[in-house]
Amino acid sequence: MNGQRLVTIPLLFQSHIIKLTIPITLLFTFYLPQSYIVYLMLFYYLFSFFIYRYVNYIEKHFQIINKKQRTRLFPEENGQLSVSLQNEAKLPLVNGKCFFHVNPSLVMQPNDGLEQISKTLFSFPFSQLARSQNIWDLTFTATRRGVFQIEQFECIIGDPFNIIQVHLPVIHKLKTEIIVYPTPKQVAGLQEIQQLLLGSYRTNFSYFHDETSIVGVKQYERESFRSIHWKASAKMQSLQAKQYEAVKNYSWTICICLASDRGIGWKENIEDLISYATYICQIATERKIPFELFISILAEDGPLHLMLNEGPMHYAKALEELARISEDSTLLPRENFLHYMMRKRVRSSTMFFLGVSKNNIPHTMQPTYIVHDEGVVEQLEYMASVR
Structure with a gap:
């Protein structure tokens, strides 16, 4: 992950406001012990303690499963983007939301909960049971060639009342790759090009030779220096060259x-x-x-x-x-x-x-x-x- 963690809290539940209310609560407790304000403030403190502890606990046990995977397809074919989230906490995750960007060349298909915010920005809400891993499959249609990824992926988790929201560090790009192959475009005349034989084979004549296969010797005719067959030259008292087997590939x-x-x-x-x-x-x-x-x-x-x-x-x-x-x-x-x-x-x-x-x-x-x-x-x- 990269980026920074961000927490959004309403003013009423920010820690410094809670601390400022403590002297007032103590004052009411000593001078007006039967006042309903004391009970209201007590509920306020307990509620604040709960939502803070809940969010911190869930955050420590929540993770995005960012495994490397690839989807291969041609233009105009449908594919799926998979987002895997894991909650290892003993409590359910009630309020969560994911935001991500995709290239406009991938046209996202309508899905329950999937919301298009802009041309490239999408979001979907989620919730998870305790100790569970869920996979969200998002269907898309590829429109052109290229390699694409889910970008700027961000998860926001909140308490059951959606008061405190924790923006987890943004992942610049998920490891999932969508590889859209190019569409073949016919080349006129290519089918008429005759291929005499498939692969490699030996032939009686070729501009190219297999220098690992010597089939004999011949009179030297200004071949390269390494082609001279020294033993045959000494035996025949004239320069002889190695004769290689011709190859055409x-x-x-x-x-x-x-x-x-x-x-x-x-x-x-x-x-x-x-x-x-x-x-x-x-x-x-x-x-x-x-x-x-x-x-x-x-x-x-x-x-x-x-x-x-x-x-x-x-x-x-x-x-x-x-x-x-x-x-x-x-x-x-x-x-x-x-x-x-x-x-x-x-x-x-x-x-x-x-x-x-x-x-x-x-x-x-x-x-x-x-x-x-x-x-x-x-x-x-x-x-x-x-x-």
């Missing part, structure tokens, strides 16, 4: 650049680009094609890079990374991002560029496609490889 590399062409700020159509990327990941998963994902935002150890993998779990990871892109993300310059991507990419995959103009796409001998802002895919000619 039918995977996809998806590269999304979200930086504006002006060099400052985000592109205006980032939601379209994210939706196009989601569709490409979806098609790759349906075809059982391994894919890797590069996004031009800063992660813990550099630009965001989802390593090459395949299957529904990998697709879910890609969806979550795309959902987490927000204005709070650190955007990377296009040139630095593309340079990193070219160094880390799988060297023999089919490449898809989103948010990059044709003139700025690095030259490569890999099959390369550009997804235009209109959602149309175009194949580029093979260029000289930059390695």
Whole structure:
């Protein structure tokens, strides 16, 4: 928890007022012992003592269960926010109320007791039996992509007569996360891209080789120094090179650049680009094609890079990374991002560029496609490889 505890007490029951009444009560007790005022003041003191002790006792035994949990869904789907409160006291908690903020992208559904105070502020009353834990489920409809949390969560507990109210420290954000995946947006022409074989396999010719698999030797033809087969060269009295087994990897590399062409700020159509990327990941998963994902935002150890993998779990990871892109993300310059991507990419995959103009796409001998802002895919000619 963070923030500060706040207690609101009416003037009549504030401690200094109670103390000020003591001399007056004593005066009536000694000089007018039969006066009804004495009994009234006695009731006043007992009542004040009760509400103070009750609130303090309940507060010490009340807690908000703030466990980490995640809800995953797509836009226009319904989900639930769960708020868990625990009363460990031997007395029931009679008067309680919770206040919280949610992003306007989550449309709260009408519920018994749920009150909308403003566009983002909601509240609901609660009461709890002694030694009990209750869960309040709040239904909502997600309207757009993103990762959302319950924010500025505050509980107010009071005595049975609601005279004293204790505002517990505000929790800036509950640990519950609502992850709303992006909606796939069709990329025209993607279905026509033929994938000759799924996964990796050996081939008679390729620009790429498996250097761990030596199948023979051949005449040296200006290969790299490490390719020289020294034993064979000594035996044949001429330079011989290692002959590696050719490999071609039918995977996809998806590269999304979200930086504006002006060099400052985000592109205006980032939601379209994210939706196009989601569709490409979806098609790759349906075809059982391994894919890797590069996004031009800063992660813990550099630009965001989802390593090459395949299957529904990998697709879910890609969806979550795309959902987490927000204005709070650190955007990377296009040139630095593309340079990193070219160094880390799988060297023999089919490449898809989103948010990059044709003139700025690095030259490569890999099959390369550009997804235009209109959602149309175009194949580029093979260029000289930059390695």
